Amino acid sequence: xxxxxxxxxxxxxxxxxERSIATQGDLRVAAALTNAxxxxxxxxxxxxxxxxxxxxxxTDRPADVVVVVRGPDAPVRLVRKSRNxxxxxxxxPVLFEGAPGFYMTASTRSLGDIADFGQLRRLGVxxxxxxIDAPEESSTVTRYGVRDVVISRxxxxxxxxxxxxxxxxEAAALYNTDPEGVQFVDKGLFRAEVDLPTVAPxxxxxxxxxxxxxxxxxxxxxxxxxxxKVGLERDIYEFAHxxxxxxxxxxxxxxxxxxxxxxxxxxxx
Amino acid sequence: MNWPFLVILGAxxxxxxxxxxxxxxxxxxxxxxxxxxxxxxAVASQASHVVASSTSGVISYSGQGLxxxxxxxxMAGGGALGALLGVEIxxxxxxxxxxxxxxxxxxxxFLGVIGSLMLKESLTEILRQRRGExxxxxxxxxxxxxxxxxxxxxxxxxxxxxxxxxxxxxGGFVGILSAIMGxxxxxILIPVMLYVLRMRASVVVGTSLFQIIITTAITTVxxxxxxxxVDIVLSSLLLFGGVVGxxxxxxxxxxxRAESLxxxxxxxxxxxxxxxxxxLFVRPGDLxxxxxxxxx
Numbered sequence: 001x002x003x004x005x006x007x008x009x010x011x012x013x014x015x016x017x018e019r020s021i022a023t024q025g026d027l028r029v030a031a032a033l034t035n036a037x038x039x040x041x042x043x044x045x046x047x048x049x050x051x052x053x054x055x056x057x058x059t060d061r062p063a064d065v066v067v068v069v070r071g072p073d074a075p076v077r078l079v080r081k082s083r084n085x086x087x088x089x090x091x092x093p094v095l096f097e098g099a100p101g102f103y104m105t106a107s108t109r110s111l112g113d114i115a116d117f118g119q120l121r122r123l124g125v126x127x128x129x130x131x132i133d134a135p136e137e138s139s140t141v142t143r144y145g146v147r148d149v150v151i152s153r154x155x156x157x158x159x160x161x162x163x164x165x166x167x168x169x170e171a172a173a174l175y176n177t178d179p180e181g182v183q184f185v186d187k188g189l190f191r192a193e194v195d196l197p198t199v200a201p202x203x204x205x206x207x208x209x210x211x212x213x214x215x216x217x218x219x220x221x222x223x224x225x226x227x228x229k230v231g232l233e234r235d236i237y238e239f240a241h242x243x244x245x246x247x248x249x250x251x252x253x254x255x256x257x258x259x260x261x262x263x264x265x266x267x268x269x
Numbered sequence: 270m271n272w273p274f275l276v277i278l279g280a281x282x283x284x285x286x287x288x289x290x291x292x293x294x295x296x297x298x299x300x301x302x303x304x305x306x307x308x309x310x311a312v313a314s315q316a317s318h319v320v321a322s323s324t325s326g327v328i329s330y331s332g333q334g335l336x337x338x339x340x341x342x343x344m345a346g347g348g349a350l351g352a353l354l355g356v357e358i359x360x361x362x363x364x365x366x367x368x369x370x371x372x373x374x375x376x377x378x379f380l381g382v383i384g385s386l387m388l389k390e391s392l393t394e395i396l397r398q399r400r401g402e403x404x405x406x407x408x409x410x411x412x413x414x415x416x417x418x419x420x421x422x423x424x425x426x427x428x429x430x431x432x433x434x435x436x437x438x439x440g441g442f443v444g445i446l447s448a449i450m451g452x453x454x455x456x457i458l459i460p461v462m463l464y465v466l467r468m469r470a471s472v473v474v475g476t477s478l479f480q481i482i483i484t485t486a487i488t489t490v491x492x493x494x495x496x497x498x499v500d501i502v503l504s505s506l507l508l509f510g511g512v513v514g515x516x517x518x519x520x521x522x523x524x525x526r527a528e529s530l531x532x533x534x535x536x537x538x539x540x541x542x543x544x545x546x547x548x549l550f551v552r553p554g555d556l557x558x559x560x561x562x563x564x565x
Contacts, residue, residue, distance in 0.1 A: 077560040079366035087549045093366045093560045164557035241497055248493025251501050252486040255317040255508055259324025262512035266325075 028219040029055050029065060029211035036224070038205075040196050041231040049194040049225065053209055057188065063218070064107065064114045065182045066210040067192040068125055071102025071174075071227070072203040073133070076165055095150045098133040099165055101201035102174050106181020106192045115215045123217060125210065127175050132162055173197040202227050272506050279318065279510025286322055286511070287518025289534045290474060292453035292481060294319045295380060297507065298372075299541050306503070308372045309363050312451030313492035314504040316485045319453040321508040322515050323482045330475030337426040337472045340436060341479035344458075347437035348484030351444020356491040359448050363496065366560040373548045375450050380542025383456050387535030394528045427468040427476070435466070440480060447488045453481035456538065 031053030040047045049069060057063050076099045079090040107114060111126045121129045169175040174197065182192045192209075205227055211219040240247045278300060286293030294315060301311035330336050362371045418432035439461055443454035458477040462468045468476070493499040522530065 077366070078557055079560045081553050081556045081558075083552075088551070088553060089370060090366045090558075090560075093364075161557070164555075167555070168557065168559055236501060240493065240499070240501070244497050245490065245494040247501070248490035248499060251317045251493060251499055251504060252320055252489050254501070254505065255320035255489070256324045256482070256486070258505075258508050258512055259321035259326075260328060262321075262516065263325035263328040266516045 027057055027059055027063065027211070027213060029053055029209055029221055031067075031207075031209040031221045031223065033207065033223055033225055036226065038196065038225060038227045039230045040198060040200060040202075040227060041229075041234075047196045049196060049205075049207070051192045051194070051207060051209070051223070053190050053192070053221070055188050055190065055211060059213070061213060063211050063213040064109060065190055065192075066105060066107040066111065066114060066125055066212060067182055067194070068208045068210070069102065069104045069106075069194045070100045070130075070206045070208075071201050072100070072205070073098040074101050074201065075099075076132075078161060078164060078168075080161075080164070094161055096132050096161070096165060097150065098131075099169075100130060100175075101203075102196070102205065103127060103130050103169070104176045104178070104181075104194050106178045106194055108180075108182045108184075108190075110179040111177070114212045115217070119215060119217070123210070125208075127166055127170070127177050130166075130175075132165060172199055174200060196227065198229075200227060202229055275503065275506035276510040279507035280514035281510075282318075282507075283322060283511035283514025284518040285514075285537070287515035287520075288522045289530055290519070290522065291534070292319045292322055292455050292478075293511070293515075294452035294485075295376070295450065295456065295538065295541055298451045299376070299545050301503075302372075302545075309359075309368050309496065309498045310500055310503070312359075312372060312449070313489070313496060313498035314451075314500045315507060316447065316451050316489045316492065317499065317501075317504040318508045318511050319451075319485045320482055320489065321512055323453060323478045323485070325512055325515065326478045327475060327482060330478065333475075334426075335472050336475035336479050337424060337468070338479065339422075340424045340427050340429070340468070341476045341483075343422075343433050343436045344440035344443075344476075344480045345483035347440025347442075348444035348447070348480055349487050350437075351441035351446075352448050352484055352488045352491055353444075354441075355445035355448025356488065356495055358445070359492075360496050363498075364560075369548070371449055373545050375446065377542050377546025377549070379446065379450070379457070380538050381546065383460075384535050384537075384539030384542055386460075387531055388539060389535075391528045391531035391535055395532060398528070427466075427472055429466065429468060431466065440484070443480075444484050444488070447481075447484050448492070453478075453485055455481060 031051055034050040034052065038047050038049055051067060053065065055063060055065060076096040077093045078096070079093050081088045081090055083089075105111065105126055111120060115123075115125075120126045123129070124131050166175055173195070176195075178194075181194065182190050184190045203226070205225045207223040207225060209221040209223070210217050279297075282293045282297050282300070285291075285296060297315040297318060298308070298311045301315065302308050306314075327336060359368065359371070362368045418434045420433045421431060422433055423430050439458070443458055446452060446454050446457065455477050458480065459473055462473045462477060463470060489499060
């Protein structure tokens with residue numbers, strides 16, 4: 001039984017400001033990406049998303065900027081090892097219906113100092129608060145002839161599984177929290193840089209730029225960008241997935257040719 | 270992944286395989302796993318490394334007329350069926366999140382047993398020579414059941430007149446192992462051909478390599494087609510190093526006595542089997558891991 005996937009992020013649609021944006025003398029943030037199409041070179045060091053923005057702060061109290069970059073949602077399958085009769089075995093795969101393929105926050109200082117737990121949870125800001133979709137009841141689904149357990153968000157070990165997703169993704173540099181990722185380059189002008197590893201998923205990304213003051217969000221700017229991969233390894237990857245049989249035959253021919261060539265070269269010596 | 274390292278790794282494993290006259294698949298997969306490459310990718314990618322090293326082997330044996338294409342072809346037929354079955358088993362286990370278990374258990378089981386047998390046999394031989402005793406006469410007869418089976422064929426090059434059923438079964442079994450462990454299967458083929466089938470000893474290695482090429486080639490295509498786990502960049506880097514290393518290893522192998530080489534190989538095989546099996550008993554660093562499937 002398939003539960004329909006929840007709507008795509010951003011999880012939280014910013015309410016339209018009650019006061020017009022055009023109103024001068026208002027506390028607000030505006031931001032733009034240096035490049036709305038990011039090309040990740042799969043062979044090398046990845047790429048980065050660079051974002052510039054301005055804070056209009058007519059008040060005399062300081063404000064904080066938090067940048068959240070989210071990759072496309074995709075289901076995640078996990079297994080957990082447990083000990084049976086002295087042997088460590090994997091459990092049946094557990095399925096989360098959707099987790100961001102990439103999630104990164106950059107801020108002017110640590111998130112906990114900017115806003116309190118409830119506020120961050122409500123906005124879905126921070127790795128601890130990101131949305132990982134799970135239905136209220138656990139169930140099993142059959143995919144590719146394998147029965148997976150769909151984890152329930154009310155289950156007692158839900159938090160363990162959720163933390164595992166975050167930990168594994170953090171290890172792969174797909175999830176990250178950078179408390180110093182937003183730097184002010186001039187008064188009111190800030191710059192944020194978010195690194196994309198080579199394994200980052202491709203597709204539509206969402207960037208939210210929040211402005212917090214006194215622990216409450218006062219303004220938000222939503223941006224979208226497209227991440228695509230380029231480079232030789234990416235071409236090979238695409239080829240391997242588009243025509244896997246031809247790819248396999250090529251691999252074998254290449255291997256056989258190398259073996260043949262080596263025996264020719266070395267016999268002559 | 271840093272590529273000069275992979276070429277050197279290929280060369281070292283190739284050197285070892287040339288030295289001992291083996292495909293080296295059983296050694297390569299564990300090293301790749303140790304380096305952090307997922308077992309599923311390691312097993313599938315290095316099957317093509319086995320294709321390359323076996324090809325250059327077959328060419329040199331074939332030049333000397335030491336390949337029995339007839340028997341090799343029949344075994345390869347069984348190998349193709351085994352590879353088909355093995356890749357499907359592997360695919361299912363991978364989706365179930367149990368591929369690591371299957372790889373660990375098969376390594377522990379097959380390499381553990383074969384390594385122990387080789388070590389025991391070669392150490393006995395070395396001790397016997399130290400004491401100056403002569404080798405006892407070996408049992409020359411084939412097992413009787415081999416004669417009772419139907420569909421017998423003549424294989425003049427191997428000096429055999431036997432049923433094709435055990436040949437297909439042997440090929441099929443090795444085909445399954447080839448898909449699951451990413452090995453050529455020479456470590457099982459050669460003893461069985463030599464001691465059970467009693468093929469002419471001079472054609473055993475060439476013929477087994479011929480069968481291995483066909484089986485691993487089919488495995489590679491199937492793994493790529495069904496599981497998309499073959500990494501051509503990884504396997505190319507390994508095999509460029511591998512074919513060169515193998516040539517130097519083969520030149521050096523003449524300097525050592527056969528028993529010492531077999532004892533050393535037995536130790537390596539056993540160590541690899543135990544190492545791969547340890548994973549089953551040691552508490553993992555992280556209890557959770559990502560399973561392949563939906564997210565690719």
